[in-house]
Amino acid sequence: MYEGEIKTLKVEDLAHGGDGVARTEAGIAVFIPLTIPGDLIRAKITKLKKNYAFATLLEIIEAGEGRKEPPCPVYEDCGGCQLQHLEYKKELELKNNNIEQLLKRIAGIEQYKRNKVLAADDQFRYRNKAQFPLSIDEKGKIKAGFYKRGSHQLVPYHDCLIQHPLINRILKASLAELNKREISIYNEEKGKGLLRHLVIRVGICTNQALLIFVTNKEEFAAKREIAAKVMAAVPELKGVIQNINSKNTNVIFGDKDITISGYSYIKEYINQTAYLISARSFFQVNTLQAEKLYNKVLDYLGDNEEQNIVDAFSGTGSIALYIADKAAKVFAIESLKSAVEDGEKNAELNEIKNIKFVNGLVEDKLAKILNEEKIDSIIFDPPRKGLADETITLLNELEIEKIIYISCNPATQARDLKKLKEKYELLEIQGVDMFPQTYHIESAALLELK
Incomplete structure (x- = not known):
């Protein structure tokens, strides 16, 4: 077997990362994204290791039981989901x-x-938190989305099907305001640029939301005006926070939060227990x-x-x-x-x-x-x-x-x-x-x- 080889494979299992697993005649495991057990496929070998290989799907010859058409238009590129092509059962x-x-x-x-x-x-619209990386498109506009599978190449999409609808509304309103101004986007390789991430948290039971701008430095000239405009556009948005992360790291948040406008937390319930949730607090998604x-x-x-x-x-x-x-x-x-501190307030x-x-x-x-x-x-x-x-x-x-x-x-x-x-x-x-x-x-x- 060699890189670039086209092989016909029968997918037997699903690996922990969501890739289908097939085996060659010699018993080598081949991992193929977007496949499910039972699929008979044609695939191209893209990476060869000693005891296993990776491949890309070229054609489904015969579909396995439970395969369905994914509802998201960017699903095959975006790395946010891995199993939309599989029936929920x-x-x-x-x-x-x-x-x-x-x-x-x-x-x-x-x-x-x-x-x-x-x-x-x-099965959809359930996530109460989203962390969006950002990029600049060919027209010079700021876009948000998720990284392509196995890369840091952004797939822009502003209506993610697993995010709560309020998250998508706030994302669109935020991008509309950001794109009215000259705001630089952080470049990982150079370590320069202002805006690193947009993070949005939503109370599913309360319909309250928090927007967090993660920036590379504290100076953010238009932040109060942007916050006011987004909060006016989305009344459910109760607070806008700036988090400062100046480190060269893939960790999203830094150690300092500044409340730009409104509250620094939202309220949520699990059953009858109430919770105050701030920008960086862990809470089940x-x-x-x-x-x-x-x-x-x-x-x-x-x-x-x-x-x-x-x-x-x-x-x-x-x-x-x-x-x-x-x-x-x-x-x-x-x-x-x-x-x-949130926990003590919650108690x-x-x-x-x-x-x-x-x-x-x-x-x-x-x-x-x-x-x-x-x-x-x-x-x-x-x-x-x-x-x-x-x-x-x-x-x-x-x-x-x-x-x-x-x-x-x-x-x-x-x-x-x-x-x-x-x-x-x-x-x-x-x-x-x-x-x-x-x-x-x-x-x-x-x-x-x-």
């Missing part, structure tokens, strides 16, 4: 299978209660599915209202607040100071008094809490990279009765469960589809001390 089946296969292959765990992935009621996830956490915690619980990587305290009445005391650990807003918010890294703060307090259960909801080795070592040494491990990356979750399985038994795992039309899946695992 089939998408859920493949996500279920993905969780099971990762646990088997990475963690070596096969004995546990398997629950079907909790489907989303809304699918509000309605978050309620299903948090109800599962309540189920895992059981009925012991005298237990002490740690909510590690707590963000704005979304889980801590939701489960507070199931505990004597909750310790919420979060590294971002502004999120901790006051909900008249909850049994949460102690701790600002710092989980790796640093968890040991101190476990040494000073009797903790019955720990809830982890870490970033995609999973848990630090020192945290896993600590759990194995101190032997906590119950661990609930929530993850948006089942691969790193499986890796961490492998390291915990000598001391802890995986009783149950629950997938929650927070991200329809994409390969991403949230999963909650219940572990108990052996």
